[in-house]
Structures are given as C-alpha cells and as structure tokens.
Amino acid sequence: MDDPQKWLQQQARELELELSDSQLSQFEQYYRLLVEWNEKMNLTGITERDAVYEKHFYDSLTVALAADLSIAGTSIADIGSGAGFPSIPLKIAFPELKVTIIDSLAKRIRFLEEVVARLGLANVACVHGRAEDIARLPEHRDQYDVVTARAVARLAGLNELCLPFAKTGGVFISMKGSDIQEELEESRFSLGKLGAKLAEVKRLELPIEKSERHLIMMTKISATAKAYPRKAGVPLKSPLLASSSGVRL
Template identity: 40%
Template sequence: MSGSLSPVMVSPIVHRAAEAGVVLEADQWDALARYRDLILEWNRRFNLTAIRDPAGVEERLFLDALRLLPALDAVLSRTASMPPEVARLLDVGTGAGLPGMVLAIARPALAVTLLDATGKKVRFLEHVIADLGLDRVTAVHGRAEDLGHDPAERDTYAVVSARAVSSLPALLELAAPFLTLGGTALFPKSIDLDDELAAGRRAAPLVGMAIDAAAVLPGSTTRLVIATKRAPTPVSYPRRAGLPAHEPLGGRGAVPANRGGSRGGTR
C-alpha cells in the first residue's frame, strides 16, 4: 500500500479511536490513508461524498465508522456458533463505502458485501478493493429491495449495517430479510432520534426485528441503534423499491432520517 500517513492519521484520529476502544495496526492505518486519498481523488470526478477535505474524511467518515467496532466485535463474538457462510456483514446503501469498507479494513477476517444502487460508486468501490487487496470484500450494484428477495442473499448475513440511507422503519424493512435468525443490524443515527425511534419500535416486529439499544457512541454525536432478528421476516418484505422510504412501516406517516431525506447525512 502506497503513501504515508497524514499528521491527522498518526495523531488525533488514532487517539480519538483509542478513546472509543479501537486500536489498529500500522498497516491498517496505511490502508485507511490510501482509502482517504482515493475518496478525495475520485470525488473530483463525481459526487461520492459532500466531504471534500482530508481531515473531514478522517474525522467525520472514518472515525464515525471506527466507533462501531466495539459493537461489531460483540456481535462477531456470538457468530462462532453460526455457519461460516453467514458470519459476514452487508453494508446497505454504502455510497463511498461507509461504514462497510472501514469495518473491512479494521477486521480483515470478516467477509463484507458493499451494496449500492449507483453504478459509479460501485466502480469506485471495486477500484478500492483491488487497490488495497481486500480479498474478502465484494461490491454489488443493486437495490436492497430487489436483492432482499434473492434466495442466495436472504437470511444469510450475521450483520447488516447502514449509514445515512433512510428512516429507521425503512432501514429495518431493508435489513431484516438479509439477516439470519439472531443476526444484528447496526444503524448509526443522529442523537435527536426520539420520534424516529418510536416509529422504529412499532415497525420492527412487522419484519421480525426487535430494537435492543440506541446509545450515544463515546465522543460523538451519533446514536447507534442495535436491532436483532427474533423471527422470520415475512416473504412480502422488503416491498418494491421506494415504498420502504415513502410509505414506512409503523404508521403515523414518514419519519425524517437524520432530518435529511431518503439518503440523508453526509456520504
């Protein structure tokens, strides 16, 4: 992997990650530095993310993803009893690869699938995968509403993550079909989540899910929603493209996702 670490990579972000219980090897920081450079390079060609400076990528994208690792590790510790083919992670609406690519770099033994509906973004992800030699990471061009009905993908993941994709009821509907029974969904959301969380709790049982926690991550303004698949998801879910976001489960109308629409937040 080429390049050297920026001053930010070797100091503040390393220390702030450590404060969240995250410690990486030097080659993993090197990989993140290269990934950062590729994001900035490709972002000049088309819109990968609204964040366009190195420090912003490191602090607002990478650090936010790294803060998920303690929760992910807790989930992975329970996958030993699962068949190897389901001990893997799906990142829905991954965009520039967040948080899935960062999690894959930090946990190289984990099989990760990065799903996005935009072909240009998937081509970028394929380039990063090849550049960094991430042989357990796959980029897939498609929509969760469609792939969730594929028998080869349904009920086959231990973990599903999604960042800034949609409201919590929609995320639960999109994630549940992919999860094996006992699998876990990790959704980083904004702190101001009370109304959305209430709607999510109403929607969760409809797709076999239960929300277990929604705690603020250390040193951040993010609440991590953790949900577990407790029952099979009805075959009618996910509904066709657009319906989960525009007609969310749980009633009382649509709930804004991080106050930002169907792909809110910063990618």
Template identity: 40%
Template sequence: MTPEGLALLRRGAEELQLDVTPHEAQFARLLALLRSGNERLNLTALKTEEDIVLKHFVDSLTTLRGGHLDGAYRTLDLGTGAGFPALPLAIVRPELDLVPLDSIRKKIDFVRDTAAELGLSHVTPQVGRAETLGQSAEHREQYDRVVARAVAALPVLAELALPLLRVGGVFVAQKGPLSDEELEAGRRAAGEVGGRVTEVDAFTLPVSGDARTLIVLEKQRPTPARYPRREGVPTHQPLFWKAK
C-alpha cells in the first residue's frame, strides 16, 4: 500500500473513530492479495488503490457504526463476494466468529485463502445460498449477527437474513440511499419473518462523501417455517415489494 493509500485508510478509519494503526500491515497485505486475485478471478470492479481502500475497506468498517458488532458474536456475512465486509471486520474485530457466505465458489476459495494468509483463523467461509442455509438445522437461527452489503432490496434481505438469526439477534444491512417505498416494504417483510426495523442510520462515507444507509433489524420471534422460500423466489418475488 502506498503512503497515499495508507493515509486514506487512516483518515477514513479516524472519521469512524477507529484506530487501524495496529492492523495496517494486514490491510496492506489484503490490498495486494485482492489486486493479485482480481487479475486472475475478476473478483471486483474496483481496481484503483483509492477505490479499494475507500469503497471496500473503509466502507466495510462502517458496519461498526452503532456498536452492533461490538462483542464475540457468531456473524454471517451474506453475499460476501470477495470478502466484504467480512475480511476488514475480521482484521479489526478478532473476537467475531465470522462466516462469509457466497454462492460463487471461486470467491469463497479466495476469501478462505486470503483469511489464511492474513492469519484470520476466526473466519470460516461457506459456499451456499441463504435460502438453503435458512432451512438447514445447522444454520437456521444459529447466528447472533448477520451483515450484508448492497446485496439486494431490503425486503429481500429481510427474508434471507432473519431466518438465520437467533431470537434477539441483529441484522445490519449496508445500503446506499434508501427510498421510503423500499424502507416501508422492508419493515413489512421484517415483520412477516419475525423481526422489526429498529434503526435507520443515513450518513456519508468518510472521505468520498458517498451516501450510505445502515438499516438495523432485530429478530423478535422465530421465523415461520415457510421462510425463506426456495432458491431465487425471494429475489424475483420480494415480500411487499415489486421487483425491478
């Protein structure tokens, strides 16, 4: 990582009231591994150091706003892709037991190899889909926290994430600007699958100023057995929302 990239990481973290000084070598190595892996595997559309630092590393760390991940929580990262937000979270929160989930094996293989290279033994990548895991006894209602970054519309995310949470667990969804219509559909979907929206945190991404929203959902009661629906249905037929 160049001095300029390191300065961006420090500045972005400082705006989030985080000290990344002890972790800078790991972030630098993560940057190198991501850029190398991207040449072979086409993992992310972000190519420049500035974009990766701000829109992958710092953006991932915004999930820590509000303190919802402050604890030794078993946490699933839904649709992790190349490992975001899971890998940055694993670096700065070693107490988290992180399970990055993605349906694309090459991405999970990359996340697994990268976690091993960085010494992140508390990261256990999983190939699969949330619809399947949500109906599996091994995963259904077994997680304290679920996180997801820009994966789908809020009502889709609610149906996929809440079945995986234990009662009392929390889902932190990272989104861009959020319309009133999507938020209302998300609230209704959350209620349908056993939870409720407890927080809507609109802010701007450090340094870049890009609009972001963290939506926090709490699991209040067991999810009805019919949810999540079979693979693909939540995305193509979202609860209370017209798919676009």
C-alpha cells in the first residue's frame, strides 16, 4: 500500500468507512484502467494519480454522508455516470449495493463494463441510453432507493432526468461544486412538478485542494407524473421553470 492508497483509506475513515486492502487494490486497478482507456477516448481531464484519488475517488465516497448505503439490498441509479463516478467507487466501498449505471455514450458503457468485469463487481448493470428514455421503462421508473448525478447539468433540468428513477421515499443526490444558490432557487418549481422536495444541502471541501463541494439531497414524496420526463433533449434545453405566465417549457 503506497501513499495515495493510505491517504484514501484514512480519508474514508473520516467518512466512517473502512476500506480493506482488497478494496484499495480495486481502486488502484480502477485508476489504471481509467488512464489506459483515457488514451483512447475522453473519459476525464484528470489523470494525475493523487488528483484522481482525491477529485474522483474520495469525492465519490462523500455520497455516503448523504445516504445510508450500508443497508443490504439498497439500490442506486447513477445517471450520466461518465467514467463511473460516483457509482463505481461507492460499489467498491459498499459491495452489497445494487448499482445501475446509465449513460448515453456507448464507448463509456464499454469502459464501465470492462471495469466491472476486471474488478469482479457483482450486481452492476451498465445501461446504454438517454435518461429520458430509460426512465420510462417500468423496470427503472420509480424503482431506486438512491439516485445520483455528478455535475451533469443545472438542477432544474437535472431533476427531470433523475427524479423519475427514484422510488417514493427515495432520494436524489446531486453532486455540485460551488455557487449553487441560484440553481437551488430556479429548481424549486421542478421539484414540485416532479413529486419531490429539497431535504438538505451539505457543504464539503476536498481535503487537499480545498475546493468547495455540495451534496444536494432531494426526497421523492410521490410517484412521477406520466408527463415526465419529456422527450429526449427537452429537459436540459427547456427546463421546468416558474414564470409569470406559468410553466416555461
């Protein structure tokens, strides 16, 4: 175990997570696959090892501060996962999680399938498709305990992509950087339309870089109305926003 691994293990303890040597080996294998595949396709602009461990691995694990992922059988859907953040680090840390990763780019799905196979991760489904389309399938709609998205888009549009996946009583956790107040305000209307409410916002700092992070937690209080999500592309281009004349679509 070298310095980045020791650092991640210590930081995980601060999050009340204990990572075994085997789990740390999985993180290192994940890092190597990320760098290898990044030479063939654009997965991340962050490839320096210490930075990956902090800005991708540790950052992903902070979701554990917003939801109890230790409950056996907990299901999580990661929307627009990209290179697998936060779902793959969370799966490594919580092996009993049932994970579904949804991404619209087939190349990224192939990378994630390779990661899942090489790391020996069970109960991980990598689904290729647009969130707007997948959310209308009965096996995914209103089904998940936890839904995550990491800096994919502004909240007003992101809520429509992600909340349809959460079951009633479940939670959507949006991972954001700094300057979130405007997004929070403009997203309130969409929460009401999508059967959810803002539960809590946690402010964090990365341990080394000290950059600001926020975990925005939204609780699903009723099943998603049939009208949502709208067809592919619409939620981000024309998010659900309050206006003087009603809804801006």
